[in-house]
Amino acid sequence: MKITEKPVAFYPEFERKSGPHKETTHYCPGCGHGNVHKMIAEAMVDLGINERTVFISPVGCSVFGYYYFDCGHMQAAHGRAPAVATGIKRANPEAIVISYQGDGDLAAIGTAETLHAANRGENITVFFVNNAIYGMTGGQMAPTTLIGQKTATTPRGRLEAQHGNPICMAEIIATLPATTYVERVAIGDSKHIMKARKAIRKALTNQVENRGYSFVEILSTCPTGWKMDGPDARDWLVEEMTKVFPLGVFKDESDHREGAWHRPVEPFAPAKRDAYLGAGEAEAKAEKLPLPAELHCKFAGFGGQGVLTLGLFLAQVGMRAGLHASWIPSYGPEMRGGTANCSVNLSERRIGSPLVDRPNLLVVMNQPSLEAFAGEVVEGGIVIVDTSVVENCPGLPGRRVVRIPATGIADEVGTPKVANVVLLGAICAATGAFPLAFVEQSLRETVKKKDLVDLNLAALRRGHEHVLGAV
Amino acid sequence: MNDSVQATAPFIEIDAELCKGCKLCIGVCPKGVIDISEKLNGSSYHPAYYLGRDCTGCALCFYACPEPAAIKVVKP
Ligand SMILES: Cc1ncc(C[n+]2csc(CCOP(=O)(O)OP(=O)(O)O)c2C)c(N)n1
Ligand code: SF4
Ligand code: SF4
Numbered sequence: 375m376k377i378t379e380k381p382v383a384f385y386p387e388f389e390r391k392s393g394p395h396k397e398t399t400h401y402c403p404g405c406g407h408g409n410v411h412k413m414i415a416e417a418m419v420d421l422g423i424n425e426r427t428v429f430i431s432p433v434g435c436s437v438f439g440y441y442y443f444d445c446g447h448m449q450a451a452h453g454r455a456p457a458v459a460t461g462i463k464r465a466n467p468e469a470i471v472i473s474y475q476g477d478g479d480l481a482a483i484g485t486a487e488t489l490h491a492a493n494r495g496e497n498i499t500v501f502f503v504n505n506a507i508y509g510m511t512g513g514q515m516a517p518t519t520l521i522g523q524k525t526a527t528t529p530r531g532r533l534e535a536q537h538g539n540p541i542c543m544a545e546i547i548a549t550l551p552a553t554t555y556v557e558r559v560a561i562g563d564s565k566h567i568m569k570a571r572k573a574i575r576k577a578l579t580n581q582v583e584n585r586g587y588s589f590v591e592i593l594s595t596c597p598t599g600w601k602m603d604g605p606d607a608r609d610w611l612v613e614e615m616t617k618v619f620p621l622g623v624f625k626d627e628s629d630h631r632e633g634a635w636h637r638p639v640e641p642f643a644p645a646k647r648d649a650y651l652g653a654g655e656a657e658a659k660a661e662k663l664p665l666p667a668e669l670h671c672k673f674a675g676f677g678g679q680g681v682l683t684l685g686l687f688l689a690q691v692g693m694r695a696g697l698h699a700s701w702i703p704s705y706g707p708e709m710r711g712g713t714a715n716c717s718v719n720l721s722e723r724r725i726g727s728p729l730v731d732r733p734n735l736l737v738v739m740n741q742p743s744l745e746a747f748a749g750e751v752v753e754g755g756i757v758i759v760d761t762s763v764v765e766n767c768p769g770l771p772g773r774r775v776v777r778i779p780a781t782g783i784a785d786e787v788g789t790p791k792v793a794n795v796v797l798l799g800a801i802c803a804a805t806g807a808f809p810l811a812f813v814e815q816s817l818r819e820t821v822k823k824k825d826l827v828d829l830n831l832a833a834l835r836r837g838h839e840h841v842l843g844a845v
Numbered sequence: 846m847n848d849s850v851q852a853t854a855p856f857i858e859i860d861a862e863l864c865k866g867c868k869l870c871i872g873v874c875p876k877g878v879i880d881i882s883e884k885l886n887g888s889s890y891h892p893a894y895y896l897g898r899d900c901t902g903c904a905l906c907f908y909a910c911p912e913p914a915a916i917k918v919v920k921p
């Protein structure tokens with residue numbers, strides 16, 4: 375007895391779907407996405423791969439792919455699914471990675487990612503659901519919209535002179551030497567559908583056997599966007615779409631490439647990454663200094679004042695001390711004069727997020743930064759202010775405000791450019807987190823130009839003395 | 846239809862509550878044994894139903910149907 379029914383690679387109930395009706399899809403009646411989903415689910419079961427499949431949902435009507443398939447999922451930004459797929463596949467070559475994308479996603483906003491993933495011959499499977507329209511956003515013209523086709527943004531029909539021609543992705547992809555298998559199929563009549571089913575299975579089998587990049591373009595219907603009922607939409611697909619997008623195999627190197635695309639990409643190993651980034655070195659030298667309290671810092675000022683470098687200095691000191699450290703900058707488009715800030719975390723424990731919303735150490739080098747961030751400092755926190763630049767620095771109840779004319783001191787030492795290092799000295803003294811000699815040694819190793827080492831050390835010591843003297 | 850017929854002949858089951866009434870199964874059935882109901886289901890669609898005879902179990906209706914669980918084809 376043969377029973378053909380809902381494949382078990384679908385969840386029994388679509389619990390993640392909002393609202394009632396947890397056994398039906400969110401797709402409109404007659405929408406081709408449902409057919410494609412069904413055939414992918416069936417192939418996953420038959421190939422026994424659902425336990426190791428990662429399905430990447432695009433932006434478009436299929437954005438909720440993760441409602442349906444009982445496998446791994448990732449949601450990508452609009453058009454970026456092939457880039458995300460590349461990352462997942464390279465980090466975990468055992469995963470079967472499906473990049474499922476609509477025509478707006480794949481052939482408009484994501485054209486670059488599409489072409490480059492194909493050009494690299496990533497060992498992934500791309501299912502390109504071409505319904506000649508932006509379904510999700512209300513039926514606007516897509517790059518694949520036919521000449522003369524009426525959409526919300528081409529109410530009198532697409533014009534070649536104004537909007538260009540429908541783009542034939544399968545043909546374009548097939549020209550790239552690294553691609554293995556490229557076919558265009560359709561959710562049209564029964565013959566078309568059964569061919570589509572075969573192509574979907576083949577594209578997944580290729581990945582299982584490491585045969586490389588497979589691309590299946592599936593002409594599909596959008597009854598809602600096309601303003602037709604289900605049967606009329608399938609007729610229009612068969613009669614009109616296939617004229618512009620001919621069906622067939624555009625390239626098939628599958629037989630010559632078994633195992634060929636098993637790239638010698640090594641699985642992700644944190645120790646290797648650290649060595650590559652040089653992060654391991656700092657850890658090896660680390661002296662394991664205990665930290666009196668975790669530091670969550672914000673350094674803010676104008677671009678060019680050196681607040682980002684100050685954050686980096688402190689993060690490096692932390693790493694040399696055997697601490698976990700994070701540094702993340704935030705700045706405007708201007709190289710000089712705009713505002714800039716960075717966040718630094720230092721901890722004896724692993725750091726979950728590099729962001730710092732509530733700093734316990736704030737260092738500001740201009741007035742707007744003091745006003746922007748002073749209110750975020752936690753009670754008992756320290757605020758260090760460069761009073762050479764910040765004119766108005768009131769006390770902050772419950773916070774310790776350390777005033778230091780850092781830029782003025784730096785100028786005396788030799789150049790205002792080392793104001794950030796003066797502030798590093800001030801941080802050492804105010805927090806007591808690191809002994810001065812330890813920070814001096816870090817600076818010697820960090821400052822690249824050796825003739826500047828003495829200048830930086832002088833700036834560091836002056837900042838340190840200033841704060842200790844003031845206490 | 847008696848039990849012995851049911852056990853030997855292919856048939857389909859359409860879950861009226863999971864059907865969206867798009868009629869795609871009707872268009873592909875080579876035997877013309879699916880039709881649309883006059884009644885509305887709980888989601889306000891007129892669901893498809895099997896006429897109860899002559900199904901060959903070809904499953905073309907299953908693949909033409911976009912819904913995961915609306916149609917089940919049994920071929921003894
Ligand atoms: C960065 C970004 N730009 C624009 C949008 C709006 N947007 C959502 S879906 C979509 C088009 C989807 O069309 P398609 O990929 O053809 O999918 P379909 O819905 O037709 O299956 C757009 C432009 C977005 N979500 N994100
Ligand atoms: S808008 Fe179009 S593509 Fe989106 S679910 Fe409805 S029919 Fe399908
Ligand atoms: S299985 Fe074939 S014959 Fe039977 S109802 Fe479906 S399409 Fe018709």
Ligand code: SF4
Nearest residue numbers: 864865867868870910
């Ligand atoms: S194709 Fe499926 S959803 Fe559409 S009418 Fe037939 S059973 Fe119902």
Ligand SMILES: [Mg+2]
Nearest residue numbers: 476477507509
């Ligand atoms: Mg589309």
